[in-house]
Amino acid sequence: MTEERTPIIKMADIHKSFFNVNVLTGVSFDLYPGEIHALMGENGAGKSTLIKILTGIHNKDKGQIFYKGNEIAFKNPKEAEKAGIAIIHQELNTVPPLTVAENFFLGKEATYGRTPFLKNKEMIEQAEQALKALGIQLDPKKVIEDCSVGEQQMVEIARAVSQKSEVLIMDEPTAALTDREIEALFKVMEQLKKQGVSIVYVSHRMEEIFRMCDRITVLRDGQSIGTKNIKETNFEEIVKMMVGRELGERFPQRTVQPGDVRLKVENLDVDDRIKDINFEVRKGEILGVAGLMGAGRTEIMQGLFGARKGSKGFLYLDGQKLPIKGPKQSIKNGIGFVTEDRKGQGLVLGLSVRENISLPNLKKVSSSSVMQRKKEESFVDELIEKLRIKTSGREQTVKSLSGGNQQKVVVGKWLGIEPKVLILDEPTRGVDVGAKKEIYEIMNKLTENGVSIIMVSSELPEILGMSDRIMVIHEGKIAAILNREEATQEKIMAAATGGN
Structure with a gap:
């Protein structure tokens, strides 16, 4: 049972405000090894702020963060990444004029010793292998601004997966992907889970959450509403936790009769x-x-x-x-x-x-x-x-x-x-x-x-x-x-x- 294990990440009583406006008030969240844990909530609920505090983009005002049993406070995302926590952002972080391979190795370029000369052939080969491992057929020499939004997203996912991180944070990773690309991603997620990698999965797509995740934590208005085992909850309960009310039918009824x-x-x-x-x-x-x-x-x-x-x-x-x-x-x-x-x-x-x-x-x-x-x-x-x-x-x-x-x-x-x-x-x-x-x-x-x-x-x-x-x-x-x-x-x- 997950309850008997030590969480790889534990965030307790996290508070954060911007310009005297409370964004997080006493939020708690934990993540176990080899678990896919959904973080859900309406836009503005505080999900992104919580992730940014974990990865060192923002400082917390109050609370504690533990990683592998040790209390930590990362100064920046690079420090978090070095420790084994990688994040795939919802908004693309690619550099448009560079190629797929150059974006893949951004900040960790392969060079000849201490010279500024790049091992371009080696980087192209490694990027191609990493993309193929995800089932992505994409030319690593292609300029990233000529790629579709979905292709750019898959480059970022492949980059994060290739770092052999112990914790992977995925913020809306499938928003711009085709069904085929989503299936390829889910296969990779299942492989990573078997290898003991922990995944924080942020998504608004309920079908994905109930298919892929083990637990769900819901935030509302900057507060922890609750955590549920996926097998012990349902769509209606999670929606009610998120919005604080019954949502009714998912799609409103179409009553308009189209004209000329x-x-x-x-x-x-x-x-x-x-x-x-x-x-x-x-x-x-x-x-x-x-x-x-x-x-x-x-x-x-x-x-x-x-x-x-x-x-x-x-x-x-x-x-x-x-x-x-x-x-x-x-x-x-x-x-x-x-x-x-x-x-x-x-x-x-x-x-x-x-x-x-x-x-x-x-x-x-x-x-x-x-x-x-x-x-x-x-x-x-x-x-x-x-x-x-x-x-x-x-x-x-x-x-x-x-x-x-x-x-x-x-x-x-x-x-x-x-x-x-x-x-x-x-x-x-x-x-x-x-x-x-x-x-x-x-x-x-x-x-x-x-x-x-x-x-x-x-x-x-x-x-x-x-x-x-x-x-x-x-x-x-x-x-x-x-x-x-x-x-x-x-x-x-x-x-x-x-x-x-």
Whole structure:
């Protein structure tokens, strides 16, 4: 029994505050050798802060941390890593201009003695071996900025696993991965567990938690709510612990009857691989877009929004023929785009909530090209309230918000333009179960008001639960369009992999 063993990590009565705001209040957490322990809670519950205190990014205000029986206080993540605790962050920590191999060896480059000359061939070979061990076919000489988000995430996972750490902290490791990549990761996790490696697993995906983890610790509002053995709990109990209430149905019921065709995409060419794309979306409809990573889902959406150079084709918006000119024209036409990369493309992290929400809405909050501050503040406050963004105020910087609240700010930016069509690319990635439900309810409310939504998602339950129709992409082509009634996970995966 785990209770009879000595924990490899024990955190007791941890307190932490920022700017006189309590973020953690008396949190306790323990981890046993060879255990996969889920750390759960809504965005802003304190999970990331607890991990950052453990790995030396933040100092605790009060409490004790024990590692292998000894009280410790790491000064920085490198010190924690050297001691055997590695972390895979939710947000990518890659250097875009460097290759896969160079990123893999970042900070631990192989050199010829004490010279600055790198053993490039050796590093390429070792990186390739580490990636293959995870079942990843990726050229180590490929520049990392040319890799998909999922490929970059797998590089970070392979890097952490290769360090032979005794404790591995995984913060939303599957958020950007395909089903195939997730299965490869789970196999590696099972191998590591057998070797006695302990894993702290942070995820909002309940299916993964109940499949892979031994225990679950839930945080809420910076406090420990409880720890449960996975075999002695269920989805409903964990959700109630996280949000402090019954959540009800996971996906709100779709009651909107889609109307006439709102958007028709005709002969869209994005690049040499994605050509002659044709589909339509009706008024008040949610069109789900499924497919494996690399299939071209995001590229198609970027193409029709005008965010990819060289994209050609025509859009018919409420019957009016419009050429694809660029994002500025798309916004003017009433098309919004919530990108999958909220930190890299969706937000200006150093700016405030107010400034981020105002960016695509400058005409709405100005008069004769002069910003009207009161009008802007009223506009932003209304969206903060509508979306229930947890913030100290409109002037709080976006980078200091939790992932779920950052995502709400991105959505808020585009709600402000009162879109006719809203493209949502992975709208709930890295978002907790409570915030997901809120985003789904926002989507339903928008469609009730006649907005057409195109939702790209890697989560099949989300695609099936929220879509009126589902468009499946395979290798840059539309493989199938399924009605809600006929769609199943099996049919979607068959089309996504090139089957019938």
